[in-house]
Amino acid sequence: MLSLKELEKSESLRTIVFTLNVPTREEVLLSTEKELDCTKHSLNACYSGLGLNDKSSSWYDVQLIVEGDSEDLPSKTEWFYIVTDDGYLFKARFEGKKLNSFENTLLIGKWIKGRLAELGFVENFKEVSEDLKKHGIITQEMLGGYGGNQIFLKKTKKTKKDGKGLERDVWFMSFPFKL
Numbered sequence: 001m002l003s004l005k006e007l008e009k010s011e012s013l014r015t016i017v018f019t020l021n022v023p024t025r026e027e028v029l030l031s032t033e034k035e036l037d038c039t040k041h042s043l044n045a046c047y048s049g050l051g052l053n054d055k056s057s058s059w060y061d062v063q064l065i066v067e068g069d070s071e072d073l074p075s076k077t078e079w080f081y082i083v084t085d086d087g088y089l090f091k092a093r094f095e096g097k098k099l100n101s102f103e104n105t106l107l108i109g110k111w112i113k114g115r116l117a118e119l120g121f122v123e124n125f126k127e128v129s130e131d132l133k134k135h136g137i138i139t140q141e142m143l144g145g146y147g148g149n150q151i152f153l154k155k156t157k158k159t160k161k162d163g164k165g166l167e168r169d170v171w172f173m174s175f176p177f178k179l
Helices: 004-009 025-030 107-118 140-146
Strands: 014-019 080-084 089-095 098-100 150-161 167-174
Touching: 004 150, 004 167
Parallel strands: 080 167
Antiparallel strands: 014 150, 080 089, 089 098, 150 167
16 A cells, blocks of 8 residues: 555655646736637646637646656556545556546546635636636636645656556656645
């Protein structure tokens, strides 16, 4: 069994920092639906393109992408376990430079945005089409109030057996905050 304390203190074999790129509150308020380009906004990817008009676009859709060199990332076939700083365990993999919780693609977004909504920094929605006033768009001010705009993913020395008995790497993910 993996404990959070063990994972937090485990030696890091590699640390990936995802800097959360989001607009300012002013950029959101002053923009029209067509002007607000969220394609490069990691937490607002759901608002890009047809997202505002597409009823099936989930508000929890996020895109965590590794910036810079990605040569030593695991391949798409080398999935691993992620344990979050509050104890969630799920399977993930990298698809190129993008981190993906492939069994349920919304898990990472639910973890990040759920935390922000629970603490009152943002209003949550099930679908983007419900957010007519853009209240669900994460801004720099929200992340500033939360206390951080970075998510850390640390490869630990720990492993966990999968359903077939294969040892899989365990990565520890944290989204630290300061209230």
